[in-house]
Amino acid sequence: MEVTRADLSKETLDKPTGNTSRPDSRGRGESGVIHDIGYRHFTGERLGRGYITRSLYVSSLRGVFGLGRSGKSKLLPLLLSAAMLLPALVIVAIISITNLTEQPLAYSQYAVALQGIVAIFVAAQSPQLVSHDLRFRTITLYFARPLERVDYVFAKYAALASALLLLIGVPLLVLYLGGMLAGLPFGRQTAEFGGGLIGAVILSLLLAGLGLVFAALTPRRGFAVAIVIVVLLVSYGAVNIVSAVAYEEGNLELAGWIYLFSPVTLYDGAQTFLLNTPSGLIQQPPGTLGGIVFCLFAVFCVIGAFGILLTRYRRMAAA
Amino acid sequence: MGVVPEVRPPDSPIVDDVAVIETDRLTKRFPSVTALDDLTIDVGTGVTGLVGSNGAGKSTLIKILLGLQPATSGGARVLGMDVTTHGSQIRGRVGYMPEHDCLPPDVTATEHVVHMARISGLAPTSARERAADTLRHVGLYEERYRPIGGYSTGMKQRVKLAQALAHDPQLVLLDEPTNGLDPAGRDDMLDLISRIGSDFGISVLVTSHLLGELERVSDHVVVLDGGRLLRSQATREFTRKTQVLSVEVTDTDDRRGDEVLAAALAADGLVIRHDGRLLHIDIADDETYDLIRDRVVGLGLGLVRLQQQRHHMAELFRPDGGEPDGGDQG
Numbered sequence: 013m014e015v016t017r018a019d020l021s022k023e024t025l026d027k028p029t030g031n032t033s034r035p036d037s038r039g040r041g042e043s044g045v046i047h048d049i050g051y052r053h054f055t056g057e058r059l060g061r062g063y064i065t066r067s068l069y070v071s072s073l074r075g076v077f078g079l080g081r082s083g084k085s086k087l088l089p090l091l092l093s094a095a096m097l098l099p100a101l102v103i104v105a106i107i108s109i110t111n112l113t114e115q116p117l118a119y120s121q122y123a124v125a126l127q128g129i130v131a132i133f134v135a136a137q138s139p140q141l142v143s144h145d146l147r148f149r150t151i152t153l154y155f156a157r158p159l160e161r162v163d164y165v166f167a168k169y170a171a172l173a174s175a176l177l178l179l180i181g182v183p184l185l186v187l188y189l190g191g192m193l194a195g196l197p198f199g200r201q202t203a204e205f206g207g208g209l210i211g212a213v214i215l216s217l218l219l220a221g222l223g224l225v226f227a228a229l230t231p232r233r234g235f236a237v238a239i240v241i242v243v244l245l246v247s248y249g250a251v252n253i254v255s256a257v258a259y260e261e262g263n264l265e266l267a268g269w270i271y272l273f274s275p276v277t278l279y280d281g282a283q284t285f286l287l288n289t290p291s292g293l294i295q296q297p298p299g300t301l302g303g304i305v306f307c308l309f310a311v312f313c314v315i316g317a318f319g320i321l322l323t324r325y326r327r328m329a330a331a
Numbered sequence: 332m333g334v335v336p337e338v339r340p341p342d343s344p345i346v347d348d349v350a351v352i353e354t355d356r357l358t359k360r361f362p363s364v365t366a367l368d369d370l371t372i373d374v375g376t377g378v379t380g381l382v383g384s385n386g387a388g389k390s391t392l393i394k395i396l397l398g399l400q401p402a403t404s405g406g407a408r409v410l411g412m413d414v415t416t417h418g419s420q421i422r423g424r425v426g427y428m429p430e431h432d433c434l435p436p437d438v439t440a441t442e443h444v445v446h447m448a449r450i451s452g453l454a455p456t457s458a459r460e461r462a463a464d465t466l467r468h469v470g471l472y473e474e475r476y477r478p479i480g481g482y483s484t485g486m487k488q489r490v491k492l493a494q495a496l497a498h499d500p501q502l503v504l505l506d507e508p509t510n511g512l513d514p515a516g517r518d519d520m521l522d523l524i525s526r527i528g529s530d531f532g533i534s535v536l537v538t539s540h541l542l543g544e545l546e547r548v549s550d551h552v553v554v555l556d557g558g559r560l561l562r563s564q565a566t567r568e569f570t571r572k573t574q575v576l577s578v579e580v581t582d583t584d585d586r587r588g589d590e591v592l593a594a595a596l597a598a599d600g601l602v603i604r605h606d607g608r609l610l611h612i613d614i615a616d617d618e619t620y621d622l623i624r625d626r627v628v629g630l631g632l633g634l635v636r637l638q639q640q641r642h643h644m645a646e647l648f649r650p651d652g653g654e655p656d657g658g659d660q661g
Contacts (some may be wrong), residue, residue, distance in 0.1 A: 051468060051531040054461060054499035058423060058452040067449040072432070082437050149433045153494060156427035157396055158419045158448045 031100035065163040068154075072171035076137045079329035085140070087213045092133045093179060096126055104190025113192060114200070119208025120280075120289035122187070123180045123215055127248060130219065133179055134172075135240035138223030139233040141168050149330060169220055176216035184208050203290070211283035216311060218275045219244075221317025228324050247274040249313045252294075259294050267295035268302055272309055281306040338586045351376055351502050352396060352470070354607055356405035359391050359558070362566045366391040368558040369405070374536060378528035380545030383539040389538040390430060392555075393504045396536075397422055407489035410501055423452060426495030426503040426533075430510060433491065436480030440490045443479060444497050451498035458497070465493040468531075469523060485516035492523065496533070501529065504536040509544060521548050543640065578610045578623060581633035588632045595626045611640070 071080070077093075103116060122278030123130055145151040154164055186207040192198065226243065227236040238249040251274040258267040270279035271293055285303030297306050352374035359367040366388045383389050394400040396409050398418020407414045409421045434443060442464055448458035466475045469489040475484065479490060488508060495503050505524065509517045525548040527536045539545050545552060546566050554561040580588040590611055593603050599622060602613040612623065620637070627634045 052464060053532070054453070054457065056454070056457050057453060058498070060417075060452065063454075064450055067446075070447055071449075075498055080438070080442065085437070144435060148435045149429070149431055150435050152429050152431075152433050152451060153427075153447055155399060156422055156425075156429075156450060157447070157498075158423040159450055160419065 023123045040308035043197060050089045061158065061160065063158070063165055064194065065167050068159065068164065068167035069171050069174075072141055072168055073174055076175035078140075078170060088136055089133070091259045092129055092136075093182075095129050096133075097183050099126065100186040100190070103187060104194070107194040107196070109192060112194075112196070114185060114196065115204070117187075118290040119184050119187065119204050120211050120283055121292050122184060122208065122288070123212060123278060124280055124292045127247065130176070130179065130215075130276075131241060131244035131248070134219045134223040134244065135237045137175065138172055138220070138240060139236040140225040141172055142224055143231055143236050146228070146328070147233070150208060151325075155328075161185065161325045162322060165318065165325055169224060169318060169321065173213075173216040173223060176219055177212055178232075180212040180215065184212065205290045207283070207287040210287060211279065211289060214283060215276070215279040217314045218279055221314050222275055225317050225320050225324075228321055237252055244287060248276050250274070251277050255263050255294055264295050265298055268293075271295075271297065272306060275313075278306060278310055278313070282294060282310045335596040337590075338520040349548075350374065350408070350411075352379075352407070352409055352536065354392075354405065354407040357392075357406045357407050359388070359395060359396065359400070359403055360403045367395070369403075370555075370558065370560055372553055372560060372563055373403075373477070374534075374553070375551065376534045377539065377550035378524060378535040378548055380542075380549035380552040381536055381554060381555065382540070382542045383561075384540050385555075387540075388558040389555060390506055391422070391558075392470050393427070393506055393536075393538070393622060396504065397425065397427060420624065424499075424501045428491045428495040428503065428505045429506055430506040430538075432487070434479045434487055437478055438480075439478055440466060440486075440493070443490065447494040448497035453498055461497050465496045466490075468496070468526075470519070474516035477564045484511045485513070485519070488516070488520060489513060489523075492501055492520075496527070501539050502534045502536065506536060507538055507540075509539060509541075517544065524548050532591055553613065576614055576619070576623065577611045577636060577638045578612060578627075579608060579636040580610075581635060583631060585629055588630075591630050592626060592632060594624075595630060596623065599626070609636075614639075 031036065074080050077089045099117075099123070106112070117125060142193065145154070155161065184205060188201060191201050222243065223240050226239045229239075230236050251270050254270045255267045255277075258264075268281075271281050277293060279299045280291055280293055281303070283289055284293070284296060285306060297303055332349070350373050352372070354370050354372050357367050357370040358365070364386075368388075372387075381389050381392070391400070395402050395407055396414060398414045398421055401415065410424055412421050414421060417571070438446075444462035444466060445458045447454075448461050449455065453461060465573065466489075468474075469492050471486065471489050471493065474486060479487065482490070490510075492505070492508065504644070508524065509520050512520060521544060524535055524537055527533050528548070542552070542554070547567045551564070552566050553563045560658065577591070578592070580592055582588040583591070589605070589608050593610055596610075596612060601615060601619065601622075604611045612619070615618075623637065624634070640646055
């Protein structure tokens with residue numbers, strides 16, 4: 013408190029000399045020592061929506077991995093990223109000491125095989141992105157600035173989707189580069205890797221939407237984590253069980269359609285139809301119609317999630 | 332390098348002739364309550380106090396001025412821009428300090444203010460410079476490198492103020508900035524607000540439910556009651572009526588202390604009212620405090636209480652326009 017007062021009186025005394033870092037327009041200020049330059053107005057450029065949205069996107073993306081936050085919040089994303097990467101490294105090691113001519117685990121199936129880790133990542137890190145702003149009411153400060161609600165939702169959505177794409181894409185890149193070094197056929201590998209990446213984009217968009225919608229429902233982080241975990245893991249388990257039973261019973265239609273109702277199987281069905289990648293599903297969505305429905309439903313989910321978030325924040329900002 | 336240093340003398344604020352805030356028959360109805368009722372006010376440069384009890388419509392007015400809530404009817408302009416069509420531009424040139432907590436606990440004050448400056452459109456380098464500047468101006472030094480979670484209420488209020496100033500706004504809207512502060516912190520915050528209006532050349536709209544604290548720093552006071560305009564006038568007119576000290580003294584062995592003191596002070600030309608054992612004394616000037624102290628000592632009395640009165644809104648409802656009396660809290 014004393015410091016403030018001292019600072020205050022000093023500034024008052026020094027004010028007439030003005031700022032000495034440039035010639036004083038009133039012709040008084042060429043003294044050599046800056047005691048206190050007082051309040052300076054900002055006369056630089058004020059950047060627009062694009063820059064503002066990008067700033068929020070970058071800080072949010074860093075936030076997903078705990079960068080710029082406490083050491084504790086870096087731990088989980090780091091562990092999960094390592095867990096995603098480890099199998100890729102093991103596979104590369106296996107390829108390089110054996111004579112395999114193709115990847116033992118298809119690019120398109122990597123995220124499916126490790127969907128548990130991806131699910132935990134989404135569940136743990138989406139609340140980090142949105143519940144945090146709601147819980148501490150920082151959201152008020154955002155909306156009192158030239159940041160539109162749609163920009164906020166877009167930045168957060170893009171940040172989580174990008175984080176997931178990194179989480180899934182980096183191991184794929186490791187697989188690809190490792191495969192190249194081990195002398196796997198270039199053309200085919202590149203095509204499959206490309207397909208795997210496109211699939212990863214689809215999955216990232218789907219999971220980011222789902223994670224954010226549930227996380228934005230509640231300012232309570234633990235609650236949000238639990239809901240997202242349940243929705244992802246339970247739906248995945250349930251869908252697979254129903255499909256397996258239906259398959260055994262000979263109901264192939266149901267066995268294929270039921271995959272619509274879990275994000276990871278929806279992704280698998282859509283990418284198999286779109287990119288003709290190897291599939292992990294027991295039964296594919298029935299025919300061309302099934303494939304189209306899976307793709308459209310995936311698009312619908314992403315747009316729907318964005319819409320729900322927008323509605324949610326429209327209410328928030330007015331409150 | 333976005334910041335071009337510039338010192339503007341306090342007597343030349345950015346906006347000279349444009350009214351900073353104008354509302355025209357502004358009305359906001361919620362399903363169960365009318366928050367603002369046919370409100371027409373005109374706020375100029377400098378510090379303006381917006382006074383009203385809880386629920387008088389202060390926060391609703393701020394939300395409408397920021398373009399975050401639509402008005403039910405009527406209109407408002409901020410810095411000459413219409414709130415319904417130019418919300419984003421207004422928010423680019425206005426700073427807002429909310430009443431409630433709004434700071435993330437796990438980042439440092441510097442990181443938070445830099446981030447908020449960028450969200451207001453300042454390039455990274457400018458944002459860092461502005462954050463350092465504003466944090467220094469609000470009186471946060473080494474603490475600004477520590478996570479906000481460990482701050483006292485007073486420090487948090489300073490960070491909230493700093494983020495509102497980070498982008499060098501032309502107008503700041505401060506919602507109950509003294510809430511939760513102890514008397515010393517309250518004084519510091521009021522000093523800061525006064526400096527923002529005079530030294531920084533930034534217009535201020537500051538709300539409070541206490542008229543007493545706003546009249547100290549405001550050039551103009553607007554009083555709301557139940558969403559309606561009760562009064563809008565220059566502070567001087569309020570001040571004349573409300574600068575009052577409450578004094579309580581011990582008795583001597585043979586005489587009542589308050590009577591002796593009242594007689595002595597009346598001889599000095601001060602205006603005094605009795606309220607039981609309390610004396611309410613109009614403050615003539617800064618000398619009044621010393622005079623009272625010297626008289627108390629001179630008469631051999633013990634000083635139990637010497638307190639500046641804060642007047643509640645209730646006084647303004649009285650037909651005589653707020654003459655203080657002893658019934659109100661001190």
